[in-house]
Amino acid sequence: MPTPLGDAQRALLDRFTAGELTALARLISLVENGRDGFEALLDVLHPRLGRAHRIGITGPPGAGKSTLTAGLIRHYRAQGLRGGAVAVDPTSPFTGGALLGDRIRMNDVARDPGVFIRSMATRGALGGLALTTREVADVLDAFGFERVIIETVGVGQSELDIAAAADTTVVVLVPESGDSIQTMKAGLMEAADVFVVNKADRPGADRLARELSMMLHLRLGQLLRNIPAHHGVDLRRTAAPSGPVPAAAPTAPSDSWEIPVLRTTAETGAGVPELAALIGAHAEWLDRSGQRRRRRRQRLAERVREQVGRRLHALAWAERGGAAVLEEALPALEAGEVSPYQVAAGIVRAAVPE
Numbered sequence: 001m002p003t004p005l006g007d008a009q010r011a012l013l014d015r016f017t018a019g020e021l022t023a024l025a026r027l028i029s030l031v032e033n034g035r036d037g038f039e040a041l042l043d044v045l046h047p048r049l050g051r052a053h054r055i056g057i058t059g060p061p062g063a064g065k066s067t068l069t070a071g072l073i074r075h076y077r078a079q080g081l082r083g084g085a086v087a088v089d090p091t092s093p094f095t096g097g098a099l100l101g102d103r104i105r106m107n108d109v110a111r112d113p114g115v116f117i118r119s120m121a122t123r124g125a126l127g128g129l130a131l132t133t134r135e136v137a138d139v140l141d142a143f144g145f146e147r148v149i150i151e152t153v154g155v156g157q158s159e160l161d162i163a164a165a166a167d168t169t170v171v172v173l174v175p176e177s178g179d180s181i182q183t184m185k186a187g188l189m190e191a192a193d194v195f196v197v198n199k200a201d202r203p204g205a206d207r208l209a210r211e212l213s214m215m216l217h218l219r220l221g222q223l224l225r226n227i228p229a230h231h232g233v234d235l236r237r238t239a240a241p242s243g244p245v246p247a248a249a250p251t252a253p254s255d256s257w258e259i260p261v262l263r264t265t266a267e268t269g270a271g272v273p274e275l276a277a278l279i280g281a282h283a284e285w286l287d288r289s290g291q292r293r294r295r296r297r298q299r300l301a302e303r304v305r306e307q308v309g310r311r312l313h314a315l316a317w318a319e320r321g322g323a324a325v326l327e328e329a330l331p332a333l334e335a336g337e338v339s340p341y342q343v344a345a346g347i348v349r350a351a352v353p354e
């Protein structure tokens with residue numbers, strides 16, 4: 001069991017429950033920095049999770065992810081929904097950071113109590129940045145935000161992991177990335193529930209959108225060929241040019257989600273309502289198809305695995321003196337008197353006595 005809450009933590013939780021934004025900010029900092037008792041706080045918050053729809057926004061740096069995030073939050077606010085966002089992007093933090101442009105765009109939404117925006121510190125996350133980001137998203141969910149946006153730069157595996165933890169993942173590309181479509185990381189393709197071609201005001205946006213649609217169409221066709229025919233219908237035959245269905249128009253089985261491609265100009269807000277509508281349609285599909293339950297179940301199991309890893313790590317290194325054991329063993333290691341495996345086994349034994 002996590003340690004029980006202390007008085008200060010209980011007081012913080014009361015203010016959090018009352019909807020105080022300063023308490024939310026404080027709690028997020030505790031989680032972000034892995035301060036004493038943060039696991040106990042997350043434990044108490046857990047029953048309050050599950051109301052928010054989580055939206056992952058990922059793509060190359062400068063694609064307009066933050067601009068889109070701000071646009072979506074504005075759109076949700078106009079609908080009376082509250083929106084929280086957490087961004088993992090060391091190159092352009094939401095606040096206090098390098099990009100003046102970001103600050104200006106976020107400022108007008110940042111004064112609103114129904115909005116909370118946070119850039120993640122990318123150092124010192126206990127158990128990894130991806131896990132900590134998901135926990136911050138949990139805190140926003142528990143606070144009562146109906147929409148939680150997680151913005152990440154789609155460059156590395158850990159960023160993709162973050163995006164994959166969302167209910168709906170939006171992959172944002174720009175015309176400049178058109179040439180790289182062939183070489184685009186498979187992971188980024190696989191992660192997408194919705195594709196956005198942003199900066200549609202620039203030349204090449206239409207072409208990129210067409211290429212993406214074509215690629216998705218091809219992939220859908222391939223997918224269908226690998227699905228065994230059901231209800232006596234041979235999908236191969238109906239999809240063939242000579243069949244009753246006109247040329248190359250594979251349609252997905254009725255319970256699958258066809259990944260849409262949308263053009264936006266985030267700077268002017270053009271396409272933002274359409275993006276919100278697509279996210280809403282995907283949310284409905286998640287419910288209808290049972291996918292939301294499946295994804296949440298996987299996420300819960302994954303969280304347990306990650307937390308076990310984090311606890312064992314903390315036990316071995318901080319709480320049962322693993323670092324000191326290693327330090328002490330270094331001369332013997334160097335002299336070849338013990339192997340790294342023997343030292344490691346000793347540290348693990350001290351952490352988890354049999």
Ligand SMILES: Nc1nc2c(ncn2[C@@H]2O[C@H](COP(=O)(O)OP(=O)(O)O)[C@@H](O)[C@H]2O)c(=O)[nH]1
Nearest residue numbers: 061062063064065066067198199200265266267
């Ligand atoms: N021309 C054009 N520029 C845009 C558009 N959306 C965003 N930008 C600009 O692109 C730059 C990067 O935007 P930002 O939202 O910070 O991108 P991020 O790094 O993906 O979060 C900023 O200077 C924006 O003003 C758009 O639709 N058209």
Ligand SMILES: [Mg+2]
Nearest residue numbers: 065066089092
């Ligand atoms: Mg950004």
